[in-house]
Structure formats: structure tokens, C-alpha cells
Amino acid sequence: MKKIEAIIRPLKLDEVKIALGEIGVTGMSVSDVRGVGSSPDPYATGRKTAGDLVIRTRVEVVARDEDADEIVALIETIARTGEPGDGKIFVMPMVDAIRVRTEERGEDVL
Numbered sequence: 001m002k003k004i005e006a007i008i009r010p011l012k013l014d015e016v017k018i019a020l021g022e023i024g025v026t027g028m029s030v031s032d033v034r035g036v037g038s039s040p041d042p043y044a045t046g047r048k049t050a051g052d053l054v055i056r057t058r059v060e061v062v063a064r065d066e067d068a069d070e071i072v073a074l075i076e077t078i079a080r081t082g083e084p085g086d087g088k089i090f091v092m093p094m095v096d097a098i099r100v101r102t103e104e105r106g107e108d109v110l
């Protein structure tokens with residue numbers, strides 16, 4: 001399994017969420033974050049907060065290994081405007097997953 005953690009512009013969330021659903025992603029976590037990237041964001045549309053942090057949205061999806069590339073490509077395509085501040089996508093190995101209700105483990109719980 002892989003965890004895909006995408007930091008995107010808030011205005012891209014709805015489109016990403018719908019597109020992920022269309023390719024069969026059933027579970028995800030979404031949170032509001034503030035962050036800063038490696039380059040200044042002269043065109044940042046996010047509301048500036050203290051310390052030049054901008055508002056971004058984090059989308060986390062845990063997926064089967066074979067589905068990870070498709071998910072990354074989809075998020076990348078939708079999230080890109082070409083302007084600084086489009087975000088980052090991080091991919092990391094996921095060791096296990098547990099469905100709390102049933103005690104099932106592994107990728108079948110996804």
C-alpha cells in the first residue's frame with residue numbers, strides 16, 4: 001500500500017474529490033493546512049496568514065500499490081495551474097491498515 005498526501009489549492013478540492021471518486025477511490029481524508037513552499041508565491045490566492053503561510057488543502061489517500069500512480073497523475077493534472085504555489089504530492093509506503101469495526105487488516109480494508 002501507498003499513502004498519497006497531496007497539498008493543493010483549496011479551490012481545486014471539489015474537482016479532485018469528484019475525479020478520485022470516478023476512478024474508484026472510496027476513502028480519503030481532507031484537512032485545512034497552512035504552509036510554505038521552497039519558492040515565494042507572488043501570485044498566491046490563498047489568504048496570507050502570519051509568517052507568510054498560505055492556506056492549502058491536504059488530501060490523503062491510502063491506496064493499493066498498483067493504483068498509486070494513477071491517483072498521483074490525476075491529482076497532478078487537476079491541481080496544476082502552472083503558477084507558483086500549485087502544491088506538492090508526497091508518496092510514502094503504508095505498512096498496514098485496520099478497519100476498526102471488524103479488526104480486518106491489509107489492503108482489503110481500503
Ligand SMILES: Nc1ncnc2c1ncn2[C@@H]1O[C@H](COP(=O)(O)OP(=O)(O)OP(=O)(O)O)[C@@H](O)[C@H]1O
Binds near residue numbers: 007033086087
Ligand atoms: N517540503 C515540504 N514539506 C512539506 N510541505 C510542503 C513542502 N513544500 C511545500 N509544501 C506544502 O505545499 C504547499 C504548496 O507549496 P508550493 O506549491 O508553494 O511549493 P514550491 O516548492 O514553492 O513550488 P512552486 O515553485 O510551484 O511554488 C505549501 O504551502 C506547503 O503546505
Ligand SMILES: [Mg+2]
Binds near residue numbers: 040085086
Ligand atoms: Mg511556492
